[in-house]
Amino acid sequence: MKGRRHIIFSLAGMLLLGVFTVANAQKSGPGPDGEKSTLDTKFWGALVYASNAGTDKPVKAGLSSRLGKAFKKFKTFELLGQHTQDKVFRDYVNWIVPSDELNLEFESKGPAEGGGMKVLLKLWQKKKVLVKSDVVIKPGKPLFIAGPQWRDGRLIFVLELRE
């Protein structure tokens, strides 16, 4: 009998602890609507065309090497467009628009534990969402999203957090 009561009180305590954790998390949430604060971060996004054809506008060597390791079937990575965003507005929907074909909507959720930024993102192709993702992105560790096929290659969206 005592053992059963102990279990019930333990579970009740655990549940209440969880409930108060949620309540506190909500209290420490974002500021009031309309507050336009910026984060001290710079995002860089690019639309890259991966193929095996030559190009006169390749991405930088370091990025090309990384893309080549991630997408081994392609040898050439052409920079179609890029977007550098110095100011990222907290609690705003931000956009990285290197072209009007593929663009990235993202919402920064602030710094992550252990460094980097927590980001909710959506990759759009015109008016269609291709993918939604919840990521932690760190400086020097870019995010590659392999998008649709185009001509003899594939479009790749690159997102990088720069210090």
Place this chain on the structure above:
Amino acid sequence: MNRKEELITRWIDGELNGATQEEFDALMANDPEFCARIRTETEGIRRALRSEMSAEVEPPYPDFFNSQIQKRIRQQDHTVVSGHVRSSTSMLWWLRSPFTWGAAALFMVLLLTRNDDRVDSNGSYVVSTYAPDPKVSVERAEYDDEAQATVIMLTGLEPIPDDVEVRGRDITAYEPAGPRGGGRFYTGDTQLAYIMETDIDGAPEILARSEDS
């Protein structure tokens, strides 16, 4: 679980029928003090949950969350059809227990509150990924050690027709129109490149300005 515990569990869940109700009434008559205590404690937990959980906690992507629940239900149905679940209901007694559901609720609360704080020693990482179009699937979403980058690989996307000219710009500034999105995008020499508006669903409408204009 003995018979007494099973009856109490059913009583808490409001699942007593005629025969079990009589059995339970007899149990109450024999040990009313214990039953009253259980009832008081259970009601206390329920009241605390109702009062504290009135605020909504929205998961990061509700449609992703729902799709995962539906997926689990489908998997469970499939398992039952395949005959992997034993017919004996005694194997599932724990599912009826409020303690099981309490533990599950606690797990979900911890998952929702701790998910964003996960730390990966490799650096960038993907917490969740979801492709809304059922024809599209996420083949891969992980950190690639060799490339030193996080890679999300999508399959099933419609190819862009060859005659479409995919062109880009070098955007250096973005002026948001408001918290919900949209705005103006400029190239290095402060020339307006794109004007974006978002519709009621948040979908972008981009007007590209000529590079000569």
